[in-house]
Amino acid sequence: MAVDSTDGTLFPPDSGAGPELIQLLTPEGERVEHPDYSIDLSDDEYLGLYRDLVLVRRFDAEATALQRQGELGLWASLLGQEAAQIGSGRALSPNDYVFPTYREHGVAWCRGVDPLNLLGMFRGVNHGGWDPRENNFQLYTIVIGAQTLHGVGYAMGVQRDGSDGAVVTYFGDGASSQGDVNEAFTFAAVFNAPVVFFCQNNQWAISEPTERQMKVPLYRRAAGFGFPGVRVDGNDVLACLAVTRAALARARRGEGPMLIEAFTYRMGAHTTSDDPTRYRSNAELEEWRLKDPIERLKSYLHKQGIGTPEFFAALEAESEELGKRVRNGVRTMPDPDPVSMFAHVYADSHTLVDRERAEFEAYHASFVDAGEDGH
Amino acid sequence: MAPAESTGTSRQMSMVQALNTGLRKSLESDPKVLIMGEDIGKLGGVFRVTDGLQKDFGEDRVVDTPLAESGIVGTAIGLALAGYRPVVEIQFDGFVFPAYDQIVTQLAKMHARSLGYVKLPIVIRIPFGGGIGAVEHHSESPEAYFAHTAGLRVVSCSNPVDAYWMIQQAIASDDPVIFLEPKRRYWTKAEVDTAATPDPLYGSRVVRPGGACTVVAYGPMVATCLEAAAAAAEEGRELEVIDLRSLSPLDFDAVEKSVKRTGHLVVVHEAPSFLGIGAEVAATITERCFYHLEAPVLRVGGYHTPYPPSRVEEDYLPDLDRVLDAVDRSLAW
Numbered sequence: 001m002a003v004d005s006t007d008g009t010l011f012p013p014d015s016g017a018g019p020e021l022i023q024l025l026t027p028e029g030e031r032v033e034h035p036d037y038s039i040d041l042s043d044d045e046y047l048g049l050y051r052d053l054v055l056v057r058r059f060d061a062e063a064t065a066l067q068r069q070g071e072l073g074l075w076a077s078l079l080g081q082e083a084a085q086i087g088s089g090r091a092l093s094p095n096d097y098v099f100p101t102y103r104e105h106g107v108a109w110c111r112g113v114d115p116l117n118l119l120g121m122f123r124g125v126n127h128g129g130w131d132p133r134e135n136n137f138q139l140y141t142i143v144i145g146a147q148t149l150h151g152v153g154y155a156m157g158v159q160r161d162g163s164d165g166a167v168v169t170y171f172g173d174g175a176s177s178q179g180d181v182n183e184a185f186t187f188a189a190v191f192n193a194p195v196v197f198f199c200q201n202n203q204w205a206i207s208e209p210t211e212r213q214m215k216v217p218l219y220r221r222a223a224g225f226g227f228p229g230v231r232v233d234g235n236d237v238l239a240c241l242a243v244t245r246a247a248l249a250r251a252r253r254g255e256g257p258m259l260i261e262a263f264t265y266r267m268g269a270h271t272t273s274d275d276p277t278r279y280r281s282n283a284e285l286e287e288w289r290l291k292d293p294i295e296r297l298k299s300y301l302h303k304q305g306i307g308t309p310e311f312f313a314a315l316e317a318e319s320e321e322l323g324k325r326v327r328n329g330v331r332t333m334p335d336p337d338p339v340s341m342f343a344h345v346y347a348d349s350h351t352l353v354d355r356e357r358a359e360f361e362a363y364h365a366s367f368v369d370a371g372e373d374g375h
Numbered sequence: 376m377a378p379a380e381s382t383g384t385s386r387q388m389s390m391v392q393a394l395n396t397g398l399r400k401s402l403e404s405d406p407k408v409l410i411m412g413e414d415i416g417k418l419g420g421v422f423r424v425t426d427g428l429q430k431d432f433g434e435d436r437v438v439d440t441p442l443a444e445s446g447i448v449g450t451a452i453g454l455a456l457a458g459y460r461p462v463v464e465i466q467f468d469g470f471v472f473p474a475y476d477q478i479v480t481q482l483a484k485m486h487a488r489s490l491g492y493v494k495l496p497i498v499i500r501i502p503f504g505g506g507i508g509a510v511e512h513h514s515e516s517p518e519a520y521f522a523h524t525a526g527l528r529v530v531s532c533s534n535p536v537d538a539y540w541m542i543q544q545a546i547a548s549d550d551p552v553i554f555l556e557p558k559r560r561y562w563t564k565a566e567v568d569t570a571a572t573p574d575p576l577y578g579s580r581v582v583r584p585g586g587a588c589t590v591v592a593y594g595p596m597v598a599t600c601l602e603a604a605a606a607a608a609e610e611g612r613e614l615e616v617i618d619l620r621s622l623s624p625l626d627f628d629a630v631e632k633s634v635k636r637t638g639h640l641v642v643v644h645e646a647p648s649f650l651g652i653g654a655e656v657a658a659t660i661t662e663r664c665f666y667h668l669e670a671p672v673l674r675v676g677g678y679h680t681p682y683p684p685s686r687v688e689e690d691y692l693p694d695l696d697r698v699l700d701a702v703d704r705s706l707a708w
Contacts (some may be wrong), residue, residue, distance in 0.1 A: 066401075126488075126490060127484070127487070127488040128488040128489060128490075129488070129489070129490045130489075130492070131457070131489065131492035131493075132489060132492065132493055133492065133493070139485070139488050139489055141481075143476060143480050143481070146449065146476065146477065146480070146481050148449075148452050149445065149446055149449025149452070149453065150446075150449060150450075150452045150453040150456065150481070151453060151475065152449075152450050152453060153449060153450030153451060153452055153453020153454045153455075153456070153457070154453035154454070154456050154457045155450040155453070156450060156453065156454055156457075157453065157454045157457025157458065157459055158457065160409075160435055160459070161457070164557055179443075179445060179473075180445055180446070180449060180476075180477075183441070183445055183446030183449065184446065184449070184450075185441065186441050186446065187440070187441060187443070187446050187450050190441060192497075236537070321656075343490070344486055344487045344489075344490055344493065345486075345487055345525050345526055346486070346492035346526065346528070346550045347491070347494045347549035347550050348548070348549055348550060349578070350528070350550075350623075350624050351624040351625075351626075351627075352623070352624050352625070353525070
């Protein structure tokens with residue numbers, strides 16, 4: 001007899017439409033007010049957010065295409081999650097530090113990381129390879145949730161330095177089940193670390209729905225650890241910006257961590273290797289398409305008459321240019337010299353690595369010699 | 376090591392006191408050094424290695440953490456990225472595994488993944504090995520797991536003098552170091568001269584010269600092998616005992632040099648023989664000394680069983696008789 005492991009219904013089907021959802025811009029592009037969070041942007045700031053959203057979507061689409069063309073081994077698309085990433089990313093100050101998963105291309109964009117740098121690991125020419133200190137943007141982390149502890153540790157360092165920085169660590173709904181994430185919550189809470197836990201609940205951990213990860217809405221988990229948790233409309237760039245700003249300000253004031261659940265949706269596959277048609281319905285996808293983060297801001301801009309035709313035309317051209325740069329950049333990205341695998345195993349020299357590198361070089365040099373001998 | 380003169384800078388210390396003094400020196404000399412772990416503050420650690428440090432350096436530098444080993448190592452990584460030099464205490468060998476992913480997947484690889492841009496100067500202290508009559512998970516020897524992982528350095532002290540210097544050298548290293556402390560030797564004493572010039576961290580040391588057979592050990596087994604060598608000397612056989620001190624990198628050159636003179640090699644550790652440090656030493660020394668060896672390299676180690684209940688641990692752990700038995704077999708080959 002099959003065991004009813006689901007114990008009947010899980011928490012009431014969670015459409016994300018409850019009163020706890022913080023929203024400042026509706027899917028129809030209407031500005032709404034919220035008692036706790038507000039935002040006042042200039043026209044240029046609205047247009048800046050719109051530009052970010054459009055360009056990261058373009059970058060993402062280009063990367064997906066490059067994977068299909070065999071130029072990348074894999075790509076983890078952020079399609080649908082642009083507002084969560086741009087909103088939170090644009091809330092950051094230069095001194096703040098980001099600990100991303102492997103899907104934070106929009107946050108990387110906000111930090112000024114060259115998009116081509118993000119593609120190296122997906123092409124297979126490195127495992128990250130950028131200097132995290134240059135943009136205060138840590139390397140992508142693939143093992144789910146591990147980076148949340150690094151973020152909390154970094155925040156503990158910020159506390160000791162007495163600096164004005166704060167940390168945002170990203171993770172997903174699936175990661176919220178990980179021990180590391182729960183340990184990160186515990187450490188952050190008891191040490192009152194200046195860290196914001198930004199969870200993009202995109203509803204799916206590859207094929208597993210949120211019902212397989214949790215019995216209560218995700219944001220409510222924070223309460224059990226002793227810090228506030230809120231749910232924001234993850235497809236509303238304004239709300240994501242306002243809430244992340246508030247959480248960062250709170251952290252800087254020494255009031256400790258906060259959990260933000262950005263309720264959003266992964267419109268694409270988990271990665272280019274995934275086939276979401278095996279586990280989710282088209283109807284669900286269509287429902288979320290109506291909540292598209294870019295369309296709603298575009299609609300708002302049009303209604304308000306923000307942005308000239310020249311602006312939109314220039315953005316279109318910039319988008320094309322970005323696509324071209326990414327395409328060419330990836331296609332001409334050189335493979336690493338094989339001997340470079342020995343280069344940074346340790347910070348200081350290590351006799352075993354030194355010996356193996358010498359043997360490797362001698363082995364390869366032996367073929368070169370054979371060639372010169374007339375073969 | 377310069378001989379310890381009886382001067383004002385020299386005093387008797389147990390290994391626990393030597394580690395404590397070494398940690399204190401590091402905390403004093405570098406404000407970025409932090410110590411983190413379970414029960415290391417007021418209690419001073421279950422073995423008292425950190426006794427008094429929190430009182431003198433404060434709760435921000437000697438940090439009692441939540442009981443979560445992955446959390447301890449994971450946050451230590453973040454602190455290192457923020458410019459600190461965390462020294463993590465894992466309370467017992469068998470408790471390191473909840474942190475295994477953070478150590479092996481995150482800590483060990485991050486320098487390479489960043490193409491050298493970030494450094495992870497983290498020391499993970501682990502009291503290891505058996506012989507103290509403990510309950511399960513308190514007597515294990517996990518060194519092979521870590522030595523097998525590129526990006527980690529693995530060292531083990533065998534005496535108070537090395538404990539004092541090696542912990543400071545490990546903390547000064549820009550690479551992550553797994554620092555294995557032989558808990559059954561915590562209370563052995565020696566004269567430690569804090570003004571001496573220490574040997575390099577990653578080199579081995581001949582702790583007893585001899586020409587009949589080379590015996591290689593590290594950590595808790597060095598004392599056992601020295602006892603065996605003393606017993607063998609009474610029978611007129613001089614064993615050359617080498618304390619490896621570092622397991623990654625491993626000082627094969629010194630072992631090679633010795634074996635080329637003696638023609639015999641026995642490797643001793645508490646960890647299971649199968650795929651252990653001894654297997655690597657045997658393979659490498661066989662490659663390097665094939666025509667000098669008069670017998671195969673022999674290993675004396677733990678068995679391929681879970682660490683046994685303490686009432687029978689003496690039958691699991693290599694002792695003087697098992698070391699001498701292996702020496703006898705090698706010499707009679």
